[in-house]
Amino acid sequence: MKGKIFVISAPSGTGKTTIQKLLLEAIPSLKSITTCTTRKPRIGEKNGIDYKFLTEKDFKEKIKNGEFLEYANVYGNFYGTPKKEVMEKLKKGENVLLVIDTQGGMSVKKIFPDAILIGILPPSAKEQEKRLKKRGDVSKEEIKRRLEAAKEERKTLLKYYNYRVINKEIKETVEKIKKFIEKLLEKGVKK
Numbered sequence: 001m002k003g004k005i006f007v008i009s010a011p012s013g014t015g016k017t018t019i020q021k022l023l024l025e026a027i028p029s030l031k032s033i034t035t036c037t038t039r040k041p042r043i044g045e046k047n048g049i050d051y052k053f054l055t056e057k058d059f060k061e062k063i064k065n066g067e068f069l070e071y072a073n074v075y076g077n078f079y080g081t082p083k084k085e086v087m088e089k090l091k092k093g094e095n096v097l098l099v100i101d102t103q104g105g106m107s108v109k110k111i112f113p114d115a116i117l118i119g120i121l122p123p124s125a126k127e128q129e130k131r132l133k134k135r136g137d138v139s140k141e142e143i144k145r146r147l148e149a150a151k152e153e154r155k156t157l158l159k160y161y162n163y164r165v166i167n168k169e170i171k172e173t174v175e176k177i178k179k180f181i182e183k184l185l186e187k188g189v190k191k
Helices: 016-026 054-063 082-091 102-112 125-135 140-160 170-187
Strands: 007-009 030-032 068-074 076-082 095-099 116-121 163-166
Touching: 007 016, 007 030, 007 140, 016 030, 016 170, 054 068, 054 076, 068 082, 068 102, 076 082, 076 102, 082 095, 082 125, 095 102, 102 116, 102 140, 116 140, 116 170, 125 140, 163 170
Parallel strands: 007 095, 007 116, 030 095, 116 163
Antiparallel strands: 068 076
16 A cells, blocks of 8 residues: 555544545645445535435445445444545555544554544533534434543543644644644654
8 A cells, every 4th residue: 555544533523524624625635535424414515525325224235245444333323434445545645534433543543553543632521512512403412422422532532543632723723733644744654
């Protein structure tokens, strides 16, 4: 493999999707992979661009056929990274940016020990809760469940991830991650 894999993981409500978008603009050599999911699209999301929205039946068929690099059931919905797309980009020497949960990040690290794991943390649990409420599409019960899951995700990020950053201000966070990735790419990524 010529290309490198960078994984971004963060608890729900931490800004990872916005960070991904800004990083892809800031580092043209990074390529994204459109994740498959069984969850319903949010307002403004487009199939094939934001996610590949699948039925649970279709998703399970892809699992059976070994089409995912990694997949997980997150908050009652399946999410998976299409293996073929990742492998094609890596073989072409492209650097891949995956935005997946910590479970997926750990799975990718087992397959690709040279993958660089980047963890995004909220400034506080209170701020994370505020951000989740602001979305308007998550029930109180769901927010509680996500905040509870975030405790375990934080432990994984702190213990196993190569780099961690607290997302207080989005532009500052993106700049820190950008510098980190560019530095690794210059060195040839041997971490």
